Amino acid sequence: MIAIPTVNAGEPLDSCLKALERQTFQDFEVIVIDNGGTVNPATSSAFPLRIIRPGHNTGFGAAINLAIRASSSPLIACLNDDAEPEPGCLEALVLACGPVPGKDARVGMYAPLIRMRDTGLIDSAGMQIALDGSSRQRGHGLAPERFAESDEVLFPGGCCALYRRAALAETGLFEESFFLYCEDTDLGLRLQRHGWTCRYVPDARVTHRYSASAGSFSALKARLVERNRVRVAVRNFPLALLILLPVFSAVRYFWQFVAVLERRGAASSFVSSGNSPVSILRLLAGVWLESLRELPSLLRQRRGIAENARTPIGALLMKYRIPLRDLARA
Numbered sequence: 001m002i003a004i005p006t007v008n009a010g011e012p013l014d015s016c017l018k019a020l021e022r023q024t025f026q027d028f029e030v031i032v033i034d035n036g037g038t039v040n041p042a043t044s045s046a047f048p049l050r051i052i053r054p055g056h057n058t059g060f061g062a063a064i065n066l067a068i069r070a071s072s073s074p075l076i077a078c079l080n081d082d083a084e085p086e087p088g089c090l091e092a093l094v095l096a097c098g099p100v101p102g103k104d105a106r107v108g109m110y111a112p113l114i115r116m117r118d119t120g121l122i123d124s125a126g127m128q129i130a131l132d133g134s135s136r137q138r139g140h141g142l143a144p145e146r147f148a149e150s151d152e153v154l155f156p157g158g159c160c161a162l163y164r165r166a167a168l169a170e171t172g173l174f175e176e177s178f179f180l181y182c183e184d185t186d187l188g189l190r191l192q193r194h195g196w197t198c199r200y201v202p203d204a205r206v207t208h209r210y211s212a213s214a215g216s217f218s219a220l221k222a223r224l225v226e227r228n229r230v231r232v233a234v235r236n237f238p239l240a241l242l243i244l245l246p247v248f249s250a251v252r253y254f255w256q257f258v259a260v261l262e263r264r265g266a267a268s269s270f271v272s273s274g275n276s277p278v279s280i281l282r283l284l285a286g287v288w289l290e291s292l293r294e295l296p297s298l299l300r301q302r303r304g305i306a307e308n309a310r311t312p313i314g315a316l317l318m319k320y321r322i323p324l325r326d327l328a329r330a
Helices: 011-019 060-069 091-094 164-171 185-195 220-237 239-245 244-261 267-274 277-307 314-319 324-329
Strands: 001-004 030-034 051-052 075-078 083-085 109-114 122-124 127-129 136-139 162-164 197-208
Touching: 001 011, 001 060, 001 277, 011 030, 030 060, 051 060, 060 075, 060 122, 075 091, 075 127, 075 164, 091 109, 091 197, 109 164, 122 136, 122 220, 127 185, 162 164, 164 185, 185 197, 185 220, 220 239, 220 244, 220 277, 239 244, 239 314, 244 267, 244 324, 267 277, 267 324
Parallel strands: 001 030, 001 075, 030 051, 109 197
Antiparallel strands: 075 162, 083 197, 109 122, 109 162, 127 136
């Protein structure tokens, strides 16, 4: 089953569905979750297509969860409506998770090679994480040839990912309270803590054009990303790293300030999009106040997540971490 959440629908979604019609592997169902009430009834001769209409914008994770609950497929793919899988993408993913006795028994996540439509360079070859809870695409902006070999990565990005239902049955689905951003990080870390690993599949290729649903450098996106990376850390990080979260956050803020002076990175683009220093400080203050209010609830969630965890996460965070300086300049 392939779950595609959409708000604006239109031409990007049409192109996404047409890309699925060209797949060499055709044994799948598509469920479009219409969060914006803009999808016209559609049919496809290549695959079964269903549309779920929640009646309001549920957010990314809740939309995917609706599709998962509406399906019984053992393999679940998440796909952005602005992403277009190349013809052999699904076949490569399915082959990667095919039954091999005694091998890869606990691989529960699969990450394709995602390329940016405008440049052909890598958008994501799996994901990395910073010690402040922020996540970043592995290989972003580099040539695809640099990541031509399959290997183990931390988790796949939400733009396109394949999960085993058996893995999700152990850990639970996407955390719906995130609404947008970082829910893939949270789920990936929970799966790793339960002993499910992630395989990068370079032969599964996807083109990503990016959506403007929340704005590339909007205040809404900045607030959600900043809030949710704190949630990721409180819910999943080992205590030693969690205690240092304010320190790691301050270090990133420093390097983002330097990046703004150097006119590089997302922070610089955010400022140049008309966001004043005062508005940025207000945004950060609001996020930290909200996080403090949520802390008792997040700590209860943390205890629940830890109850059935079987794999220490600290070593994995260090293995796949991206330095805060590099994150700020990306």
